[in-house]
Amino acid sequence: MLLNEFARRAVARDWVVVDHELTATGDLFATTTRLVRDAVLQVAPPGAWRAAGQRVGALLRSIEVSYELAGLSVGVARSEEADARASMDMARDLTELLVSLGEAARDHGRGVALLFDELQFASTAPLGALVTALHKVAQRELPVTLVAAGLPQTRGVLAEAASYAERMFAPVEVGPLSDADAKRALAEPAEREGVQYDEGALLRAVAFTEGYPYFLQVFGDHVWRYAAGTPVAAEDAERIAPLVRDSLDRGFFVFRTDRLPVAQRRYLRAMAELRGSEVSSGDIATQLGMRSSAQAGQTRDALIRKGLIYSPRLGRAAFTVPQFDDYLRRHFELERHEPRARRPSDAARDR
Known part of the structure; x- marks a missing residue:
């Protein structure tokens, strides 16, 4: 929701917004180059590109060819030296791309916002290259910015990618809603539709959801479908809570465990x-x-x-x-680790 609000405000100021949700198997470098391509096409159509826009197009074509020839796009195994060289190449290429994109946006009186969700999945090398590129963009005061969201480990992922990353960004920890805000999140949308909550129902809902936004959404949905009427009473919330728990078990938590190794x-x-x-x-x-x-x-x-x-x-x-x-x-039952039984060959190795 917060990223959507950033996007809405950027569009209201005539900025170009491009976004992506990262995954554990995704490629941040390839994703960023694709977003740059999408962004420059929105800044202006190719026929209206000035020198900077044309430079972005040329860089994109060059990067696509050079990385395919290097085998990076098909996951060919490389030595540590080759990996280090590839990291430097990524930083150089992303810097040239984002600087040129920023210049193209400035030429046309626009700005570009890159929005990433699930940033904790970013690999160290491409994230470090992206931070390096954004640092150069900031030094040149070009209208390109990054807004990202991720799980709590995102701060550590950024720190590992670049030593100065935290100085470049303004990390904000978004925890659970306060009790007052959680009550408002339930009550205000319902009031707009002519439905009231009594205080007991709100207290029960807030206690059950712990202020976690998605849980509040699920609770509110079940109230809408199963409450006896308005006002929603504490008894309604108490009766609905087990239904919400079952829904979360089947539609939220199970996907976190069903394919996990033992x-x-x-x-x-x-x-x-x-x-x-x-x-x-x-x-x-x-x-x-x-x-x-x-x-x-x-x-x-x-x-x-x-x-x-x-x-x-x-x-x-x-x-x-x-x-x-x-x-x-x-x-799940608590299971303890079972050490492997020692074999005669183990004793021989110990000697």
């Missing part, structure tokens, strides 16, 4: 057993029956990459959405 699901279930807003990696390992948190390090990292958990500080882990721990406790 080790990852066990890790999440052990986290849930600890019942804290954030828990120690060592305590999770203990729940799993492991000797140290290092044994589960790869599992933890995989869950962070998938956006299911994040690390609020060193050695700690937390779920990215509320009530996931409750769902896990209700649907």
Whole structure:
């Protein structure tokens, strides 16, 4: 919703808006070049391009050819030296692209807003290249900006991509709504349609949803369909709450667990057993029956990459959405790690 509001305000000021939702398997570099292409076509039609617009078109054609020849677009394995060289090439190419795009937009009295959702999925090298390019754009005071949203680990992803990334952006943590705002989110749309909530119903809804915007939407939808009438009473909210929980289980939480490997699901279930807003990696390992948190390090990292958990500080882990721990406790048994039995060959290796 916030990205939509940024887009609305940018369009109202005659800025070009291009957007994309990243995925775990997406390519940020290829996505950005595509968005630049879309943006320059919206800044002005090719027949009206001035020198900067023509330069963007030429750069896009050059980049497409050079990266296909290098094998980058088909995932050919490369050495660390080649990866480092490719990172520098990406930074150079994105810088030239965004600077030229900014100059083209300025020539036509426009601006360009790049909007990215799920930025936590961005890979380090292309994100670092994008930050480098935006830094140069800012130095030249060109009308190109980036607005991005992501899960809590996004701040760490940015810091890993470029040491000065946090100085370039103004990170804002968007947590759950306050009780007052959560009540308004339910009551005001309903009032516009002639439906009232009594205070008891609002209190029950806010307590159930914990102020999480999507949960509020689902609760409001179920009230609209199943409440006895207006005003919506506390008894209505109490009766509807189990229906909302079932809907979230089947339409929200299940997609976070149904294709997880066993080790990852066990890790999440052990986290849930600890019942804290954030828990120690060592305590999770203990729940799993492991000797140290290092044994589960790869599992933890995989869950962070998938956006299911994040690390609020060193050695700690937390779920990215509320009530996931409750769902896990209700649907999965706690399973402990079973060490592999030692074989005679193991003893021989130990000697």
